Amino acid sequence: MSRGSSGLSEQTYFVLAALLDGPLHGHAIIKRVVDLSQGRITLAVGTLYGALDRLAANGVIVVEREEVVNGRKRRYFRISDEGGQLVRAEAERMQQAASVVTRRALGATFG
């Protein structure tokens, strides 16, 4: 998977984007990523939890709280301030990269 200059993979970018609106648990993150990517990215559970562990170990996300549902533990993850800065910087980088092409296309249309 290609990585941006920040080292974020596309999957990780969408996981962080999913958490921008508030804390979510694992299954909710998977569903939110499907929505945000318009069905393009469906995370496998093993992949998601590997990413969540890595992001939590690096302080990019934190465990907001734990609940027990049907006798099973469920963690809710929240994006940290550092994580918010990281994902916004990546968004700006991609926007700038996209504009290199889209400006040219617009120039060809109107010029």
Add this chain to the structure above:
Amino acid sequence: MTELERRYRWLLRAYPPGYRADYEDELLDVLLATAGPGQARPPLREVRALLVGGIKARVIAAAQGPAWMDGLHLTVTVLSVLQLGVLIPYAGTIPLWVALSALALLAVLRGRMWAALPLVAATGLKVVGVTYGEPWLDGTLLPVFPDRLWQAPALYGTGGPIAPSISYLVLFFCLAVLAIRGRPSRRRSWWWLLALPLVAGADPAWLDIAEGTSSSITRVGLEAALLAGAAYAGHLTGDARWAVAAGVCLVPATAVLAENVELASRQGVAHAALLILLTATAAAVPFRARRRILL
């Protein structure tokens, strides 16, 4: 328990026990929530993700504690396996020394460095005696021929005495460092014993890669897999313990080539170059991974 849950629980065994105790139910909850109605088998992409995730979690769990000391413990584990492997075909002729070597390996796996030290010292002295043609410590008839099942030269009958001496000295020195630092070492997995049949009878000095025998191919494959695994683990964690083990184990491996350089085939030199390249990669990767957090 449904068939799907039973299969997922089996797959989750790829994760280390501590991780499973904390998060198995949580992962299972999400896995079952994402399953389609009536689904009995996990999809292939989920199987792959769980196996890869489990291996990564195990590597991360292994990168705990002081890297240098654990790297040295890995080193003595690898060298003990190799040295017992060399002796196995001669078990019928020198059972005492093979038994002492096996006990040394068990002590190393259990983290008992003080117990392993005299065993390695005694076995090493005997082996060095054999390489010099001297029946030290007991009246072993030299040369020591293999048991009938094995098609191998006499024990240390090819190659010189320097490489085996260096190998035992490196092992003894690392054991001494681990023993005198005072703190107990962790226990190593019994899975290490599975490497024994793969390296049995493979004295590196008569490892003739040019002939392409199954034992030489197995050994080269095992070395490459272990070193590639060390590089991957260093890449994932930024931890140097696997690099330490790879680097120290390269010393006796290089000594074999240096001592037998006149007899080395082109393939033998290529094999040594491969070992050096993979070890250098394993050594460099953790420092690069530390500079750039992998997200």
